Amino acid sequence: MLKLVVVNLFRNPLRTFLTMASVAVALFLFCALGGILDTLQEAIKVGSESRLVTRNKISLVQWLPMAYQQRIAAVPGVKRVAVQQWFGGQDPADTKGFFAQFAVDDTWYGIYGKDFELAEASPAESPGAIPDGADPRLAAYFQEQTACVVGQKLMLKKGWKLGQTITLAGTIFPGSWPFTIRAVYHAKKKSFGDETLFFHYKYLNEKGLGGFGAVGTYVLELNDPSQASAITHAIDSQFENAAPATLTETEQAFQAGFVSMYGNIPFVLRVIGLAIVFSILLIAANTMMTSIRERTSEVGVLKTLGFTDGAVFGMVVTEAAVITLGGGLLGALGAKLLVSGASMPGGFFPPMSVYWGTVLTGIAIAVAIGAVSGLVPAVQASRLRIVDALRRVE
């Protein structure tokens, strides 16, 4: 019986191809949009549970004083406190090509060291002290104030080389900023991203802040992640009545804050996803019905040969499901292949993911739709009396 289904599919290859292609296209889109949603989810997952972020309570745009670092580090349960400052520079040769840059202090490498590994590093000229937790190959970087560490993908995109000195134009911190690339990293955790540039906070403080020591965010590592909410409370209450007040949250919540800036875009994407699913249903149903109508007399012949109503029903539904399965596989897997790893617009997000869950959901929807859309013609075909079928001449 399966053989008959296959033969029927090849009977009008153009139509089968077109239907499969429409389903594939619709499913590709469904999974790509799902991928955006998945990526937003992934972005929230960047955070480890044992890290917190402290910023000015008013907004990220306001500063925290350098003096807070010691005071936060003194809170029981806090293992390390590092400085992380958004730089916001641009490559003068490509102002539209957005990428992130952060000014970080030495402690930062102890906190984030495990999230990435070095692909390349300049050799150090002389042995020097490496901060706790940092990769020893970063020696050259730690010895040079204007050195920087760049993500592998960014290096490729820009065509930079290890040891090269690049210049960025500052927007928040005006002026021309030369940086020498002393190491290239590759993210071990996908969500860390391979397209960021890290440099010394000292450099930023001297050249951009006049030694003023203002900080955008502190990143904290905790001894015991389960203490997170207690420590959050301890820190914020310490500065509650000070100026400036702080707001501490888990790294996940901090990332989620960026995601939520997109407003109700996820909702819009889900609506579009629904619209797409609906249109697939229509296309598949239409094709099935048309093709069954054309083969009415054959259905009659099959029945005279002894195929039961149930068998005919099953065949039609199967045929519909196979077409949509084929299209679904193509589209969903195509989305996974092509979309994964691409950069998400907005720049704050890790490279795009399309979860296998999304792919499987997509395929399942396609098959279900196929089966459902085959229902009406299947019922019609199974109910058709032989006499009527043979009489109808198209």
Next chain:
Amino acid sequence: MASVDVRNVVKVYRRQTEELRVLDGLTLAIPDGSFVALMGPSGSGKTTLLNLIGGVDQPTSGDLEVDGTNIARMNGAALARWRSRSIGYVFQLYNLIPVLTAQENVELPLLLVRMSAAERRKRAQTALGLVGLGDRLKHYPRQLSGGQEQRVAIARAIVSDPKVLLADEPTGDLDRKSAEEVLTLLERLNREFKKTIVMVTHDPHAAERATKQYHLDKGVLSN
């Protein structure tokens, strides 16, 4: 009126590697104003011959003159133009466009000729009146019986005043009574209006109404 002159016509169909000689040097002269029936078993080539006369198909070799015009070597576009002016065709089934009314169906051939809309309407109405369906102008084919549909088809076939009327099994799908109506109409067109009619048919009753009968078997003609 016209005469149809078929001279040494050969029609070969090629199917992959096989060659099928449907007509092999057929010669036939149909005088002006005659009503001819072509009979023969399935596959004898009678429909093929009809199609050749009607300019729907072209011979592999040989000549074909309809009212002095040799259509054997005309190209597609010219042939289409010639058809619209010179031939009226009636088929066994599905002559009419289902989404057009009887009148609109009959007007169709007139769209290919320079004519005002009013003139077209008048001619269509006249033709329909002639076949006895003047009261069914606005009916759709699904609202007409088989016999009525065929009569509309005949009206359409004559509306542009063609030289030759070709009919391919016009009564094949009709019941006795409707077949009668159609055949009577054809007879009248031939007798009163002097139309040359070539009719392919299985039905001996139908063939009897013609003034001359030919038998075609494996592409060979006999009386």
Next chain:
Amino acid sequence: MAIPFVYNLRSVTNRPVSTATTAIGIGLTVSIFIGALALAAGFRASLVTTGSPDNAIVLRKGADSEISSGVTLDQVNILKADPAVAVGPDGRPRASAEMVIVVNKERLGQKGSSNVLLRGVDVAAADLRGGITLVAGRMFTPGTDEVIVAKRIAGRFANCNVGDRLRFEQRDFTVVGQFTAKGSAFESEIWGDAAVLMPALHREGYFQTFVFRMKDPSNFDRIKKALETDPRLQVQVQHERSFYAQQSEAFTVLITVIGTFITAIMAVGAVFGAANTMYATIGARTREIAMLSVLGFGSFSIFVAFVVESVIVAVIGGVVGCVLALPMNGITSSTTNFQSFSEMAFQFRITPQILLIGIAFAAVLGLVGGFFPALQASQQKLTRSLRA
């Protein structure tokens, strides 16, 4: 030599289910297309109408948004005294030195928080920037901790009604009014007196923006050059209008790109669907087509007729798409404009022009989808299709 239009029109209505499904498929694609256009138009509209054509805006050199700019009090004083600045009837320069920061506030009714733009202005700003109209309450009194909130965002954050208190950095500010601003970017902002806000937020002596009315707007290029080359200043000068228009660029481009991507893919699917439908109907009408050919209608006429039929179905779909999209019009949405790092509220804007583009787009889909099927119809072999 043309096949009557009614033939194709009625054939379309003769197969209602097939036409409906294809039309809806195309309709959905058109709706999304219109949605994306409307979103971009709405967003662009709010920024394009911001500001006055006679105003110039001064930011620090190299800054790409107001937030990342910095202008000191000394520089402001130099600018205020510049002869290019128009002077009001009261003798004061028509200028506003402004503090621009964002404050992170929890959204009402929606998860998460947003960065709302807080603008500390000179009392002249409302008049200078034009279009500010109080729709509830009154203007804030200079020198006090009173603020006004744009009506458009008032509903989305807590404590934004007249009489409520907003807390920034240990100080309470009272909302004394709500305003509209002709649909411009200012409708996503909170305004207060710079002289009060700046010390409260530790920004004494450090403004972000300086806006002024040009005494002679036709002189803009010279004014720009003079200020930008002044060694005391280190600034960039732009037309107020162009600056805000350009702030919307990145987002508009983003929406357009994403919208185009989604629409393009759906369009491919819709075209396949349209082609499929046409192949099916042409397959079922082999005899009719043969009939037309026998009667003498040439292949070109047949080709055109079926392309037209496909376009008819598509245009029906286009109209369906427009109807589906219309409820979107006027819906207020907001998102973060990453360029200015602040929340931007805007309305979906569906113009008649956009609707027409939608229908034209549908027609193109019909044309492309119908092309090959129509070609097949026109090339149909007569003899084979006439065989009983």
